[in-house]
Amino acid sequence: MDALSEVLRQVRLTGAVFLDAELSAPWAVQSPPSHVLAQAMMPEAEHMIEYHLVVEGHCFIKVADEPPIKLDQGDLVMVPRGDSHRMSSDLQPAVPVLRPSELKFPAAGEIATPRYGGGGGVTRLVCGYLAIDQRLCAALIGALPRVFRVSAGSSEVSAWLQTYLRIRVIERGEEQPGGACVLAKLSELMFVEAVRRYVESLPGEQSGWLSGLKDPFVGKVLGLMHGSPTRSWTVESLAREVGLSRSALADRFTALLGKSPMQYLTQWRLTLAAHLLRTTRKSASVVALEVGYESEAAFNRAFRREFGAPPAAWRRSHVGTAGAAASDAATAERPKSLDPSRVSLNIATNS
Numbered sequence: 001m002d003a004l005s006e007v008l009r010q011v012r013l014t015g016a017v018f019l020d021a022e023l024s025a026p027w028a029v030q031s032p033p034s035h036v037l038a039q040a041m042m043p044e045a046e047h048m049i050e051y052h053l054v055v056e057g058h059c060f061i062k063v064a065d066e067p068p069i070k071l072d073q074g075d076l077v078m079v080p081r082g083d084s085h086r087m088s089s090d091l092q093p094a095v096p097v098l099r100p101s102e103l104k105f106p107a108a109g110e111i112a113t114p115r116y117g118g119g120g121g122v123t124r125l126v127c128g129y130l131a132i133d134q135r136l137c138a139a140l141i142g143a144l145p146r147v148f149r150v151s152a153g154s155s156e157v158s159a160w161l162q163t164y165l166r167i168r169v170i171e172r173g174e175e176q177p178g179g180a181c182v183l184a185k186l187s188e189l190m191f192v193e194a195v196r197r198y199v200e201s202l203p204g205e206q207s208g209w210l211s212g213l214k215d216p217f218v219g220k221v222l223g224l225m226h227g228s229p230t231r232s233w234t235v236e237s238l239a240r241e242v243g244l245s246r247s248a249l250a251d252r253f254t255a256l257l258g259k260s261p262m263q264y265l266t267q268w269r270l271t272l273a274a275h276l277l278r279t280t281r282k283s284a285s286v287v288a289l290e291v292g293y294e295s296e297a298a299f300n301r302a303f304r305r306e307f308g309a310p311p312a313a314w315r316r317s318h319v320g321t322a323g324a325a326a327s328d329a330a331t332a333e334r335p336k337s338l339d340p341s342r343v344s345l346n347i348a349t350n351s
Helices: 003-010 034-041 138-143 155-173 179-201 209-214 218-227 235-242 246-257 261-279 284-290 296-307 311-318 321-329
Strands: 018-024 028-031 047-056 059-062 069-071 076-079 085-088 115-117 122-132 148-150
Touching: 003 179, 003 209, 003 218, 034 047, 034 122, 047 179, 076 179, 122 179, 138 209, 148 179, 179 209, 209 218, 209 246, 218 235, 218 246, 218 261, 235 246, 235 261, 246 261, 261 284, 261 296, 261 311, 284 296, 284 311, 296 311
Parallel strands: 018 115
Antiparallel strands: 018 122, 028 085, 047 076, 047 122, 059 069, 059 085, 076 148
16 A cells, blocks of 8 residues: 555544535635634644535636636645635636635535525535644645646546536435435545645656655655554665665655655654544553554653653643543554545535
């Protein structure tokens, strides 16, 4: 399994809220930063990724100082870092921009269908959010641009769109139980495919985590470390797995990711440890073993260097009300694979 799949497997995606918006020109909507919406709709979410899928018509999206992007029918746009952004029928629509304070949102599990605009040409958008664990996905989120588009030419996105439309046609005739859950699973797959498409488009000379995924040697090493973080990896053993010399792998890995393979592995293990400390009641000694440390003392020293506090103190300062509830519900089992039915999709448009 590759590193991207392994990172996403570890992520806990929760809830499902969808919005099927019909907007008639002229119209303009200013979406607030995702953390603002999270406070109102999903206070337990650490980070949320917003997406918009153009079901019909066209529109523009503008994120801060980034150039505007035109979106046509079938296009998918992601705002992975949670930036505030404006969507509109034209680059300069002759209509006041709908502000965050004027937005209304559906309840969790609902598929709302708001209508707004000046009565002209119609654009239909499917909008939503994916709530993710910020620490586990820090490398992914940091490597993605503030906004990126996946063209309607993508067969996978087109298939998602057709499936969505079939589901909505059925539901408009008769309410179908679990419709939002089905769309949540499809949304997760759509997000993964969008990221893969972006990775494929990266130039060969670019560095960073996503470029590392694309590299045939470094990508395999990342997959090995993410897939089996508790294994006693060394640069030599990783090099043997991918068919490179120790020095060639170390140089290639460092050039792309800016750190050595062992530094990266240590940080990933400690990230997993922090996730377990925050979301379960497992003791530090158990967590140490589950992330690959045979010595609790060595784990405590490494954790303190990374996070500035020993595991027990860090846990006390990072487990709030939501975290405590998650801890009460946790079991003594190892972290389970991602359950796509628990995708979080919140809506940033208007009613």
